[in-house]
Amino acid sequence: MFRLAVISTQTARWQAVAARLRDVAIDVAPPTDSLPDGDAVLLETLTAPIIERCLHAGKRVIALAYGELQTHTIRRLRDIAAQGKTHWSIVNPDRHLPSRQLIRQQLDAGKLGEPGLLRIHRWGDPDAGVRDLDLALWYFGKQPDVVFAIERPGVRQVHLGFPGGGMALIDYVAKLPGDSRYHYLSLIGSSGAAYADDHRNMQLAFTRDGPRPLPSDEGIGPWCSLVREFVSGSDGVDAWLTALAVNDAVLESLRSGQAYKSMITKP
Amino acid sequence: MMKTFRCAVLSAVKHDYVARGMASHPRFELAVVADDPEIPQWAHERNQQFADAQRIPYVRDIDRALRDFNIDVAIVSPEAARHCDLSIRAALAGKHVVQDKPVATRRREAEQLAETIERTGVRFLMWNRNFLPAVLDAKKHVDSGMIGRLIAVHIDFYFAKDAGIPKGARPPGYPLIDWQAHQIASHIDGSDGGLGAEPMGELAIEGIYPLGYMRMLTNAPVRRVFARSTAHFHQLYADNAVEDLASVTLELDDGVLGTVALGRIGAASHPSGGEMKVHIVGESGALVINESSPDVGVYHRNQPPKEARQRRIAGENDFHLADNFARAIDTGAPTIMDARAALAIFATCEAALESCRTGMSVGVIV
Numbered sequence: 316m317f318r319l320a321v322i323s324t325q326t327a328r329w330q331a332v333a334a335r336l337r338d339v340a341i342d343v344a345p346p347t348d349s350l351p352d353g354d355a356v357l358l359e360t361l362t363a364p365i366i367e368r369c370l371h372a373g374k375r376v377i378a379l380a381y382g383e384l385q386t387h388t389i390r391r392l393r394d395i396a397a398q399g400k401t402h403w404s405i406v407n408p409d410r411h412l413p414s415r416q417l418i419r420q421q422l423d424a425g426k427l428g429e430p431g432l433l434r435i436h437r438w439g440d441p442d443a444g445v446r447d448l449d450l451a452l453w454y455f456g457k458q459p460d461v462v463f464a465i466e467r468p469g470v471r472q473v474h475l476g477f478p479g480g481g482m483a484l485i486d487y488v489a490k491l492p493g494d495s496r497y498h499y500l501s502l503i504g505s506s507g508a509a510y511a512d513d514h515r516n517m518q519l520a521f522t523r524d525g526p527r528p529l530p531s532d533e534g535i536g537p538w539c540s541l542v543r544e545f546v547s548g549s550d551g552v553d554a555w556l557t558a559l560a561v562n563d564a565v566l567e568s569l570r571s572g573q574a575y576k577s578m579i580t581k582p
Numbered sequence: 583m584m585k586t587f588r589c590a591v592l593s594a595v596k597h598d599y600v601a602r603g604m605a606s607h608p609r610f611e612l613a614v615v616a617d618d619p620e621i622p623q624w625a626h627e628r629n630q631q632f633a634d635a636q637r638i639p640y641v642r643d644i645d646r647a648l649r650d651f652n653i654d655v656a657i658v659s660p661e662a663a664r665h666c667d668l669s670i671r672a673a674l675a676g677k678h679v680v681q682d683k684p685v686a687t688r689r690r691e692a693e694q695l696a697e698t699i700e701r702t703g704v705r706f707l708m709w710n711r712n713f714l715p716a717v718l719d720a721k722k723h724v725d726s727g728m729i730g731r732l733i734a735v736h737i738d739f740y741f742a743k744d745a746g747i748p749k750g751a752r753p754p755g756y757p758l759i760d761w762q763a764h765q766i767a768s769h770i771d772g773s774d775g776g777l778g779a780e781p782m783g784e785l786a787i788e789g790i791y792p793l794g795y796m797r798m799l800t801n802a803p804v805r806r807v808f809a810r811s812t813a814h815f816h817q818l819y820a821d822n823a824v825e826d827l828a829s830v831t832l833e834l835d836d837g838v839l840g841t842v843a844l845g846r847i848g849a850a851s852h853p854s855g856g857e858m859k860v861h862i863v864g865e866s867g868a869l870v871i872n873e874s875s876p877d878v879g880v881y882h883r884n885q886p887p888k889e890a891r892q893r894r895i896a897g898e899n900d901f902h903l904a905d906n907f908a909r910a911i912d913t914g915a916p917t918i919m920d921a922r923a924a925l926a927i928f929a930t931c932e933a934a935l936e937s938c939r940t941g942m943s944v945g946v947i948v
Contacts, residue, residue, distance in 0.1 A: 431814040431827050434738060434843050436861055438868060461941050463808040467837050470734050470863055474831045474841075476941070480812025482829045484841050486736055488863050497870065501857060503740065503827065503843075505749065505814055508851035514859075514870045574808060574942055 320351035427504030593660030603900030616647030713902035729864030742852035783824035
């Protein structure tokens with residue numbers, strides 16, 4: 316039995332995950348200063364002090380890609396893990412969404428052909444920037460060779476160009492009325508396309524205030540998926556470091572007002 | 583009784599939907615098809631077929647047709663490279679002009695067209711899709727102030743159509759695919775928007791539509807673009823070094839941003855002709871518009887693979903365009919897309935293509 320300590324305030328979610336997994340025992344606890352029990356630790360946010368304590372204690376660590384952790388800190392923690400002969404990884408939970416998984420499976424099966432144009436609208440989720448860049452790199456399987464970004468108060472647009480002609484358009488809206496969220500992703504490939512669109516997946520309610528859309532969520536599956544993957548072996552932090560490098564290019568383009576054309580450095 | 587406008591169809595070798603669209607309005611009457619005598623035989627045959635179908639004469643002399651048939655309006659839809667020439671000749675003859683896209687293949691031609699239209703005082707309508715029901719809805723909601731001041735507009739404009747064999751499918755030893763020959767052969771299914779000897783990519787051919795939406799929704803000129811493009815799907819486009827897929831980032835006046843994603847992405851990539859969406863962000867809200875709404879799903883046994891499963895309904899774009907043009911002629915008001923607007927869109931596409939070549943953002947010069 317694999318014993319996983321989950322540091323989270325989302326107790327109900329992780330209890331639901333625990334009920335679905337074989338051979339994994341999950342203990343959920345809110346963030347504290349004490350070292351959690353278990354073979355491994357899952358952190359719901361990128362929090363350097365807890366990660367460092369766990370790694371020093373020889374525990375495997377998985378941190379979900381919420382919040383910010385600088386590149387140099389991630390590298391330092393990677394070195395600590397290596398010295399302690401343990402392992403830590405950063406996981407983008409969006410990769411585990413059923414919708415995103417399905418698109419990746421279709422790509423891997425060759426049904427969509429070569430990815431050509433990835434379009435993401437990410438509205439009302441201001442912290443998703445690097446996660447979406449990571450998603451783009453995951454789908455294209457390569458790093459962009461040109462990055463252009465532009466922003467105005469409340470909105471940002473990122474335009475990526477990949478070697479071979481692929482491209483991505485990602486736009487962010489910091490806030491929607493009523494703290495709503497909207498997410499759209501389409502991937503146009505050379506022999507097919509996939510559309511994951513909140514617009515299509517809205518249910519409709521009629522209330523005193525008139526018609527109202529009701530978003531559908533993608534269930535508990537993503538959390539089960541990422542735990543299963545972690546238990547069977549994890550990818551480490553290199554993919555996230557690459558996404559951070561692309562994000563640095565985005566910031567450089569925003570600063571200069573020009574396209575950033577240098578190759579992104581490897582982690 | 584309102585005046586009925588007599589129309590000369592100046593070439594129907596490309597899309598006859600423009601002429602048919604105008605004829606759907608009771609104030610426009612097709613009187614004659616005309617073209618220059620020296621055009622190829624296949625073009626004469628196509629013109630003759632259209633004239634026969636409409637039961638009107640075909641005259642191989644444009645000047646004579648404009649002079650002898652009491653013409654008010656020229657409907658121009660030849661190969662792209664002849665668009666401006668025919669439109670300018672019609673305007674100089676004092677005829678109002680409705681023209682198919684693209685506006686031109688060269689910057690100078692588009693400029694001459696705009697100058698001629700303005701100098702002669704005739705009305706000009708660039709054919710577009712701005713009166714589709716969903717686009718009108720979007721415009722109405724934006725104008726109502728529902729989402730506050732506009733911040734950004736994002737448009738997806740994909741045609742899920744094929745264009746010959748897929749990229750990479752040409753057998754070894756076979757010659758490059760000839761652009762014009764392919765376009766001529768494609769007339770049967772209406773996918774010959776790039777008809778002409780000179781290859782044109784999707785940005786140049788179809789960019790008018792999403793950029794027309796952008797222009798109508800924002801009322802703001804585009805100032806700078808960054809773009810990427812590639813021949814991703816079709817051997818035809820790869821062989822002729824033009825794009826079938828493109829993405830554009832736009833900076834407009836008043837601080838408005840935008841993006842356009844467009845392409846001819848292959849028939850297999852969408853069940854109903856292509857993903858077309860408009861995302862609009864304002865200071866106090868946002869809109870997500872399905873450009874193909876309203877529609878009805880129709881599915882049946884033995885359904886042809888290329889038949890759209892979601893059928894657009896209530897589309898009165900043709901009628902509204904013609905009505906807008908009639909009103910412009912009556913009142914002297916500008917049309918929904920006049921020659922100056924078409925030139926601005928041409929300049930935006932031109933800058934985008936320059937950005938694709940250089941990898942840099944490029945200012946739009948109008």
